[in-house]
Amino acid sequence: xxxxxxxxxxxxxxxxxxxxxxxxxxxxxxxxxxxxxxxxxxxxxxxxxxxxxxxxxxxxxxxxxxxxxxxxxxxxxxxxxxxxxxxxxxxxxxxxxxxxxxxxxxxxxxxxxxxxxxxxxxxxxxxxxxxxxxxxxxxxxxxxxxxxxxxxxxxxxxxxxxxxxxxxxxxxxxxxxxxxxxxxxxxxxxxxxxxxxxxxxxxxxxxxxxxxxxxxxxxxxxxxxxxxxxxxxxxxxxxxxxxxxxxxxxxxxxxxxxxxxxxxxxxxxxxxxxx
DNA sequence: ACGAGGTCCTGCGAGC
DNA sequence: TGCTCGCAGGACCTCG
Numbered sequence: 001x002x003x004x005x006x007x008x009x010x011x012x013x014x015x016x017x018x019x020x021x022x023x024x025x026x027x028x029x030x031x032x033x034x035x036x037x038x039x040x041x042x043x044x045x046x047x048x049x050x051x052x053x054x055x056x057x058x059x060x061x062x063x064x065x066x067x068x069x070x071x072x073x074x075x076x077x078x079x080x081x082x083x084x085x086x087x088x089x090x091x092x093x094x095x096x097x098x099x100x101x102x103x104x105x106x107x108x109x110x111x112x113x114x115x116x117x118x119x120x121x122x123x124x125x126x127x128x129x130x131x132x133x134x135x136x137x138x139x140x141x142x143x144x145x146x147x148x149x150x151x152x153x154x155x156x157x158x159x160x161x162x163x164x165x166x167x168x169x170x171x172x173x174x175x176x177x178x179x180x181x182x183x184x185x186x187x188x189x190x191x192x193x194x195x196x197x198x199x200x201x202x203x204x205x206x207x208x209x210x211x212x213x214x215x216x217x218x219x220x221x222x223x224x225x226x227x228x229x230x231x232x233x234x235x236x237x238x239x240x241x242x243x244x245x246x247x248x249x250x251x252x253x254x255x256x257x258x259x260x261x262x263x264x265x266x267x268x269x270x271x272x273x274x275x
Numbered sequence: 276a277c278g279a280g281g282t283c284c285t286g287c288g289a290g291c
Numbered sequence: 292t293g294c295t296c297g298c299a300g301g302a303c304c305t306c307g
Binding site: 001003059074076077078114116117118164166173174223264265266 | 299
């Protein structure tokens with residue numbers, strides 16, 4: 001489930017492999033993932049156009065075209081953007097949603113088994129509107145403990161839910177919210193505005209260091225995530241809470257609890273270590 | 276302002 | 292073995 005570290009990994013690799021290259025053909029195989037565009041419009045916007053750069057915003061891969069249009073790919077659960085080297089047969093081409101052929105050879109494609117991911121075409125003003133409704137990037141230097149404190153202060157909701165709210169904080173999903181709260185020793189169900197300053201600082205530190213460590217490991221592959229070379233990420237081995245419900249806490253040995261009480265999402269935490 | 280619940284989608288694991 | 296059924300999960304929407 002690509003969150004910030006996984007999408008960052010995808011975007012960096014795509015940027016190094018695709019920036020400056022030109023798309024010759026675009027094929028939309030499963031139009032149901034398209035948002036704010038049609039298959040015809042996407043084909044027209046991409047074909048014959050060069051790629052200026054690829055970056056990440058929140059959990060979206062942003063492909064910036066030389067025409068000042070943007071293709072946003074949001075992989076959600078099972079989406080992946082795979083680059084096929086020229087001359088090599090495409091790895092499994094099943095589940096391909098959109099396929100982009102490059103004019104000098106090679107191709108890249110969006111693949112998504114469940115198709116809960118989306119592909120959106122935006123012009124510059126659409127992109128500005130997207131930025132405006134997404135919150136702070138946690139790896140931006142402007143995201144400080146004080147800033148986190150401001151973001152949490154406004155909400156009575158569970159702190160975990162606020163961390164995952166894209167309008168507040170960009171790119172944090174269920175895996176990293178669980179990990180950061182575990183690391184900081186904070187009960188995920190605590191009212192966001194009730195955190196003490198030292199708890200907010202610990203949460204900030206945990207969140208930022210975990211996101212960096214996961215990027216370093218090229219993200220978490222719990223099941224489906226693959227990078228553009230179709231490789232799994234290495235951070236799953238370092239997870240201390242997510243996916244470990246019932247296993248002993250690495251700090252105190254108490255079996256980790258698992259609940260769905262917060263916003264219907266799987267939450268794993270330690271009764272003894274997280275307050 | 277907030278919470279609850281439905282929707283999108285398909286592979287997978289459990290149960291019979 | 293072969294079927295059905297519920298679940299997973301982020302974003303977005305409606306309803307109360």
